[in-house]
Amino acid sequence: MSKRVGETSGARTQLSRERVLRGAVAVADRDGIGALTIRSLAQELGVKPMSVYYYVANKDEILDGIVDLVFGEIELPSPGGDWRSEIRRRAVSARAVLRRHPWAIALMESRTTPGPATLRHHDATLGTLRGAGFSVGMTAHAYALLDAYVYGFALQESSLPFAGPDTAAEVTESIAQQISAEDYPHLIEMATEHVLRPGYDWGDEFEFGLGLILDSLAASLPEA
Amino acid sequence: MSKRVGETSGARTQLSRERVLRGAVAVADRDGIGALTIRSLAQELGVKPMSVYYYVANKDEILDGIVDLVFGEIELPSPGGDWRSEIRRRAVSARAVLRRHPWAIALMESRTTPGPATLRHHDATLGTLRGAGFSVGMTAHAYALLDAYVYGFALQESSLPFAGPDTAAEVTESIAQQISAEDYPHLIEMATEHVLRPGYDWGDEFEFGLGLILDSLAASLPEA
DNA sequence: GACGCTACAGTACTAAGTACGAAAACGCCA
DNA sequence: TGGCGTTTTCGTACTTAGTACTGTAGCGTC
Numbered sequence: 021m022s023k024r025v026g027e028t029s030g031a032r033t034q035l036s037r038e039r040v041l042r043g044a045v046a047v048a049d050r051d052g053i054g055a056l057t058i059r060s061l062a063q064e065l066g067v068k069p070m071s072v073y074y075y076v077a078n079k080d081e082i083l084d085g086i087v088d089l090v091f092g093e094i095e096l097p098s099p100g101g102d103w104r105s106e107i108r109r110r111a112v113s114a115r116a117v118l119r120r121h122p123w124a125i126a127l128m129e130s131r132t133t134p135g136p137a138t139l140r141h142h143d144a145t146l147g148t149l150r151g152a153g154f155s156v157g158m159t160a161h162a163y164a165l166l167d168a169y170v171y172g173f174a175l176q177e178s179s180l181p182f183a184g185p186d187t188a189a190e191v192t193e194s195i196a197q198q199i200s201a202e203d204y205p206h207l208i209e210m211a212t213e214h215v216l217r218p219g220y221d222w223g224d225e226f227e228f229g230l231g232l233i234l235d236s237l238a239a240s241l242p243e244a
Numbered sequence: 245m246s247k248r249v250g251e252t253s254g255a256r257t258q259l260s261r262e263r264v265l266r267g268a269v270a271v272a273d274r275d276g277i278g279a280l281t282i283r284s285l286a287q288e289l290g291v292k293p294m295s296v297y298y299y300v301a302n303k304d305e306i307l308d309g310i311v312d313l314v315f316g317e318i319e320l321p322s323p324g325g326d327w328r329s330e331i332r333r334r335a336v337s338a339r340a341v342l343r344r345h346p347w348a349i350a351l352m353e354s355r356t357t358p359g360p361a362t363l364r365h366h367d368a369t370l371g372t373l374r375g376a377g378f379s380v381g382m383t384a385h386a387y388a389l390l391d392a393y394v395y396g397f398a399l400q401e402s403s404l405p406f407a408g409p410d411t412a413a414e415v416t417e418s419i420a421q422q423i424s425a426e427d428y429p430h431l432i433e434m435a436t437e438h439v440l441r442p443g444y445d446w447g448d449e450f451e452f453g454l455g456l457i458l459d460s461l462a463a464s465l466p467e468a
Numbered sequence: 469g470a471c472g473c474t475a476c477a478g479t480a481c482t483a484a485g486t487a488c489g490a491a492a493a494c495g496c497c498a
Numbered sequence: 499t500g501g502c503g504t505t506t507t508c509g510t511a512c513t514t515a516g517t518a519c520t521g522t523a524g525c526g527t528c
Contacts, residue, residue: 126353210370225388229392232389
């Protein structure tokens with residue numbers, strides 16, 4: 021009864037580790053990481069739950085795998101180019117990727133076995149900084165700072181209940197109505213005089229911090 | 245048979261929402277957030293599972309509650325003092341708290357209903373920045389940057405498999421042995437020439453980034 | 469054409485969240 | 499002191515999810 025490999029109705033291609041992981045990303049993107057269960061994943065793939073266990077040992081391996089997939093989506097900086105624009109490009113790309121896959125941020129906390137894409141990513145970034153003339157110690161400083169900022173920003177962004185210009189307004193408003201101006205005057209000020217203004221996009225804050233960090237790092241570099 | 249309130253052996257005081265939440269924090273600190281189940285929490289409290297549901301509606305409410313408890317542990321900056329030292333103190337305290345309760349970082353991502361301690365914290369920090377002379381817009385920039393850095397650093401710190409001086413060495417070494425110097429030369433360089441050096445404490449990187457950020461923000465402030 | 473390998477599926481056990489309702493303890497008053 | 503409503507705790511049972519163990523269909527090989 022069941023469809024077999026290479027059979028007439030070409031719908032179901034063969035399963036593979038790759039397809040399992042991509043399916044898991046699709047489920048997590050669509051319904052959140054909480055909705056990613058072996059059963060929901062199997063349904064996404066059009067197979068029965070236990071079939072996915074042929075390609076992965078357990079759910080943890082799936083989680084490790086999709087974190088590495090996400091890392092693979094981040095643009096690599098090339099050690100050859102101008103370090104500032106390369107590092108900026110990487111940061112912007114990382115932020116965009118983590119916005120697409122917000123569940124990945126929290127996952128990175130619990131996973132400890134880095135995959136190949138993750139290692140390649142770190143190596144390329146370190147290489148770009150070293151190539152720019154930063155010492156080993158200064159590279160460690162810079163990398164810790166940059167990544168803390170990028171991940172931290174993504175973390176905040178994902179925990180905000182809005183995304184994109186103007187969408188902040190409605191949500192902030194409904195929250196602002198519930199907190200008293202006496203107890204939290206500065207919160208109210210920030211909301212009414214800034215966030216609730218039309219055209220405000222919280223995501224724009226990213227550029228400010230990134231620019232400030234890159235400027236300061238550049239200033240610490242000996243003149244070329 | 246069971247011990248009751250005010251009975252002879254004074255061990256079991258009455259349950260309360262407060263005790264439930266503190267118990268949850270204790271379990272999460274000791275065994276990780278993954279080990280926090282209604283059953284494990286009940287055991288911690290010396291009661292049966294369903295008893296905790298008298299004080300909280302569901303597990304989500306517990307999670308919201310303990311995030312707010314953690315926020316309450318962070319030292320509040322006082323708007324009266326020198327803004328730089330106040331903001332620095334808050335950042336250092338926040339980092340310390342998140343190191344004590346690493347599970348809180350990931351939780352903050354999923355929780356969206358801020359508790360009173362959380363609101364008070366944000367309000368005090370905003371107030372300190374405004375009092376220092378930053379405009380509303382600049383305060384938003386500064387706060388986004390500072391918090392991204394603090395949370396991001398804590399996030400990285402928690403995902404590193406080591407904590408404290410020198411402990412980095414063993415772990416890094418075991419990992420470094422598994423990755424080839426040809427494929428990841430800069431990763432190897434960083435490990436051998438920096439992280440593996442005796443006395444190295446990754447946590448020290450925090451001060452560098454924090455100082456850099458505070459310096460840059462101070463530079464943007466009009467002279468007093 | 470028996471054997472074994474690959475790929476998938478069925479059954480069933482366990483852990484965890486929690487709805488529902490019983491029951492124990494307590495306070496209050498007659 | 500005994501009855502009664504309220505507060506607090508607990509027992510039972512249903513549901514979802516991870517996964518161990520086992521079965522089986524297709525296919526290649528000698």
